[in-house]
Amino acid sequence: MYLNVHSHYSLRYGTMSIAKLIKEAADRGITQLVLTDLNNSTGVMEFMRECNAAGIKPVGGLEFRRNNRLLFIGIARNKEGMKELNDFLTFYNLKQKELPDRPPVFQNCYVIYPYSYGEKLEENEYLGIRFDELHQLYGKDLSGFRDRLVVLQPVVFSGKIAYRLHEYLRSVDLNTVLTKTGTADKCTPTDTFLPPGELETRFGQYPFILENTLKLLDNCVMDYQQGKIKLNRKTYTGSKTKDKELLEKLAFKGLAERYGEGHVKALEKVKYELEIIHDLDFCAYFLITWDIIQYSMRKGYYHVGRGSGANSTVAYCMRITDVDPLELDLYFDRFLNAQRSSPPDFDIDYSWDEREDVQRYIFEKYGAAHTALLGTMSTFKDRSIIREIGKVMGLPKAEIDSFTDRTQDAYNQNNPTFKKILAVCELMSNMPNQRSIHAGGVLISEEPITYYTALDLPPKGMPTVQWDMYEAEMIGYDKYDILSQRGIGHIKEAARLVEENRQISIDVHQVREFMKDPLLNARLKSGNTIGCFYIESPAMRQLLTKLKCDNYLTLVAASSIIRPGVAQSGMMKTYIQNYHHPEKVKYLHPVMKEQMQETYGVMVYQEDVIKVCIHYGGMNGSDADVLRRGMSGKYRSRMEFDKLVDKFFEGSKKLGREEAVTREVWRQVSSFAGYSFSKAHSASFAVESYQSLFLKTYYPIEFMVAVLNNYGGFYTRWLYVYELRKAGATVHLPCVNHSTPVVSICGTHAYLGFIGIQGLTLKLIEEIPLERIRNGNYLDLEDFVKRTRISLDQAIILIRTGALRFTGRSKKELLWDIHSLLGTKVKPGSDTQLFEPETKHYQLPELINTELEDAYHELELLGFPLSLSFFDLLQTSYRGDIRTNELIGYVGQIVKMVGLYVCEKTVHTKNNKKMWFGTFLDADGNFFDTTHFPGSTPGYPFRGTGCYLILGKVVEDFGFPSVEVIKFAKLPIVANPVLE
Structure with missing residues (x-):
């Protein structure tokens, strides 16, 4: 009898989760239900699963509302009907149009209007009447619509407390106070499941309404295929046989290119993987990913294939990834195995400004009806x-x-x-609050995707499903992750600038050669990696220095042990100790030594856990990966997990392992598994790090400009400008006759772009260089004003930034001139003048401009000074007793230093007190790091960008010196002369 049930997916309206809703229904003996959430079908598939498990017949539907007013309820008779409802809502969502007063005539849906609806009904349309509206039937001739009346008993909440929650949710949704949330904005206090028999009693005088309702429900069957099914596009070529043949052809062709002829081990691995890929029906998934990569490569886009997919040798041969699984001993079972409970996927990274084009290609190639971005659900x-x-x-x-x-x-x-x-x-x-968009997931469906969801149109502008990755997995979709990151943008832009600025074409994909380059490895070892992907943070630069990291494999390990869980567990320190003293490492068993020697006895990677389970415990790869996932809290059931634990111990016993040793091995495995990181992920990051290192080492100016133009990285903008200068560039302030929106270079000269100027409008940022390209350089201030039609306030910003210095006049003279030109607030006309009127010139007194004034202008408008350094602005000439390069000679001593604040990191101690790690530059431009323990400094020690006087004790950790702060204060700077 319940045709209008809402779950909490009726956002900021419904109060019950799907599970709660079904339990409430089961407790009342209800045998069939219709889920009709407001303007969405997010919960329908979950609702069907849970109802089937509970022995309740599920029916899908939607309630359509406009401006909080009920228009009608759509109820699906079957799977096709659900698609009709989803298609209808999708059309209006994607067109961003308001829902109409009535829908088209559905072929497989029923439509229920509120009783007050007065229009003629179609054959599939009904009027829903509430029990508190039955009095309106008294004395009325019902012969014309007797068979069109059905019970309308909405369900929104359960109990008085939940009704109060509903009121809060409605007020939050309407952004108003509780007392101003009107009756029409809320459900009624009776919109709940009624006690058994009460609904029938209330409609007792009108049994035909009950009969109509039951008949409608009985005609609905959600004929979706039950059980675990795969909904992804099933083939790439149109035939599974042809898919298999094409995948084999591409894999073997790539095998010859990657490994050369006659590589027996690689051939065996590829054949092994191809068999699993085919058996698990993943040929199309690999081929579609390959197709996406092929498109992007044709367009000249850089990509990084990473994630557990980088464990696949087939993927490496198809150039989906650039990580060699044989070299790194990566297990394919970590990516794909018959027992894996969650679907695997490839993570494909592109530059932030190229990803959308790749996504557009996917939509065009595989069809809008079959393609959508993955959604996500944010919660309260x-x-x-x-x-x-x-x-x-x-x-x-x-x-x-x-x-x-x-x-x-x-x-x-x-x-x-x-x-x-x-x-x-x-x-x-944790109630759902609003639907959003996943970071990069794309779904490519065999059937039209609206069989399973309606689609939204978020600001990104591409159709998006109404549920998240977890629901996609439960329904049967394997996602394609098309992601973006700034690091690839740095690399791509740097390569382009090198070709443009130096006329040198470089191939950044020659990573094998980069890994052998002593200059790159020396830079890596020194930690001089600002701007380089994944290895520029203070913590990572410290780790590289402590490890004296000078090779790819050590960098792969470093990329893993830098992860928070690993570092906090103490594994990082153990790894560094063992790395420097491998002869002191004690292995529990010869098998542990054989498998853990590369990582010095420390389980750095998830793959290490798998290796131990296979080689020590005698498990197969599938079981080992499931066990590894279970130790990370991702098991399907506790019972299944416990069986695998028993299997590990039984397998160890069969292989003759000592029980005491096995227990200790298990203790280490289980404690490390929760912290471990995918080796394939780390290896992918390390490849990209080497690409960045190559560019920073050989083309530092172009590289730092690329970092700046891709919105930096870990640090704030001024540090990258400083690094650009350090690389040998002459950095100029923005100039209307040289600058573009972003930083531009010519030889060793770099001009800051207009984008970095605070307060400058986007229109001017784009128009100034465009007008210069169209009609040549600006001749003088007046010419610039006329051609750009700039306003007075915008002109003042440019003058104070120094962007009009080409005129040869000082800022103060230019400010006088601009007020003369625009001070009357009359905008210069755009009409062509027949004669150029003579400009009047006035004799001004000498207006002196100082570097200090310029520096303050730059601080205000750029966020950092360029004319002077931060140290030049200090009131004191004191620069500390020692500098960074001398720190190692003062270990254990108290020192006084002056440092320019770069960044800080807040952490919590075991006692939940705050402490900080700081990073500073000394007056020579070298980095040093500080530690601020609780109680040693003020509650929050940092006071923004500027120079600080630091008193502290020098400590050393694996050859890396830092300062434990005792006293700490920000130093005053000279006053702004304009304000004096």
Whole structure:
């Protein structure tokens, strides 16, 4: 009888999860239900699964609303009907049009209008009447629509507390206070499951309405295929046989290119993988990924194939990845095996400005009806809920701020308002809040995708499914991850600039050669890696220095042990110790030595866990990977996991391992597995790091310009400008006759772009260089004003930045001139003048401009000074007692240093107290690092960019010196002369 049930996917309206909703129905003996969430079908597939498991007949539908007003409810008679409803909603979502008052005539759906609907009904259309509307039937001639009346009993909540939660959700949705949320904005207090028999009793005088409702429900069958099925596009060529043949052809062709002729081990591995790929029906998945890569390569795009897919030798041979699994002893079973519970995928990274074109290609090649981006669901969580609840309660901002400040929790715990907020917060926590878009997932479906979901159109502008990756996996989709990252943009742009600036064409894919280059490895060892992908952060540069890392394999390990879990577990320190003293490593068993020698007895990678399970415990690759996933908390069932643990111990016993040794091996395996990182991921990152190292070493100016033009990396913009200067470039302030929107170079001269100027409009950023290209350089201020039609405030920004210095006049003279030209606020006309009127010139007194004034202008408008350094702005000439290069000679001593703040990292101690790690530049331009323990410095020691006086003790860790701070203060700078 329940044709209008809402789950919490009716965002900021429904209150029950699918599981809760079905339990409530089962407890009342309800045997069939229709899920009709508001303007979405997010939960329909989940609803069907859960209902089937609970013995309840599921029916899918949607409730269509416009401006919070019920238009009609659509109920699917079958799978085709669900597609009709999804297609209907998708059309209006993608066209970004309002829903109409009535839908088209559906072939496989019923439509239910509210009882107040007064138009003529089609054959598949009904009127839904609520029990509190039955009095409207009294004395009415029902003969004309007797068979069109059905029970409308909406379900939104369960119980009084849940109704109050609904009221809060509605107020949050409407962004208003509870008292202003009107009756029409909420459901009624009776929109819930009624006690067994009550609905029938309320409609007792109108049994035909009950009969109509049951008949409608009985005619609905969600005829979807049950069980685990694969919904991805099934073939690439149109035939599974041809897919198999093409995949083999590409794999063997690539095998010869990658390994040469007669490589027996590679041939065996490729044949082994091809058999599994075919048996598990993944030929099309590999071929479609290959097709995407082929398109991007034709376009000249750089890509990095990574993730567990980099464990595949077939993928390496097809140039999907550039990581050699044989060289790194990577296990294919880590990527694909018969027992893997979650679908594998390839992570393909592109430059941030090329990814969308690749996505467009996928949509065009595989069809809009079969392609969509993957969605994601954000939830109500953390302290943001408290803020939302406080707002709808009408609390003042100051009080809300105090409630969201964790340091005030002890003070607030006895506050009744705070207690009330926390109670609501607990109910709302982790409820779906809004649909969004996944970072890079793309689905390519065999059937039209609207059989399973309606589609949204997020700001990205591409159709997106209404559920997330976890639901996609449950339904039967394997996603393609088409991701973007800045690092690839740096590499691509740098290679282009080298060709443009030096007329040298370079191939950044010769990574094998890069790995052998002593200059690159020396740079790696020194930690001089600013701008280089994944290896430029302070923590990574420290690790490279401590390891004296000078080769690819060590870099792969470093890329893994830098991960937070590994570092915090103490494994990083153990690895560094063992790395420097391999002779002192004690292995539990010869098999452990054989398998762990590369990582000095430390399980650095997920693959290490698999290796131990296979070679020590005698397990096969599939079981070993499932066990590894289980230790990471990703097991399908506890019972299944326990069986595999038993299998490990039984296998070890059969191989004659000592029980005590086996238990210790298991202890280490199980403790490390949760922290370990995929070796294939690390290897992919290391390949890209070497590409960056090559460019930074041989083409440093072009590389740093590329980093700046791709919006930097780990650090703020000024540091990359500093590195650009350090690389040998003469860096100029923006200039209207030289600059483009981004940083431009000519030889060793670099001009900062207009994009970095605070307050300059996007229109001018684009127009100034375009007008210069069309009609030549600007002749003088007046010519510039006339051609760009610039406003006074924008002209002042450019003058103060120094962008009009080509005129030969000082900033103060130019400011006088611009006020003369535009001070009347009359915009210069765009009409062509027959005669050029003579400009009046005035004799000005001498207006002196200073470097200090320029530096302050630059600080304000660029965020950093270029005319002077940060050190030049200090009131004091003191630069510290020692510099970075001398630190190692002062280990254990108290020193005083002056450092320019670069960045900091906040961490929490075991006692949940805050401490910090800082990174600074000394006056010579060299980096040094600081540690700020709790209580040694103010509550929050850093006060933004600037120079600091640092008193601390020099400590050393594996040859890397740093300063443990005792006292710390920001140094004052000279006053702005304009303000004096």
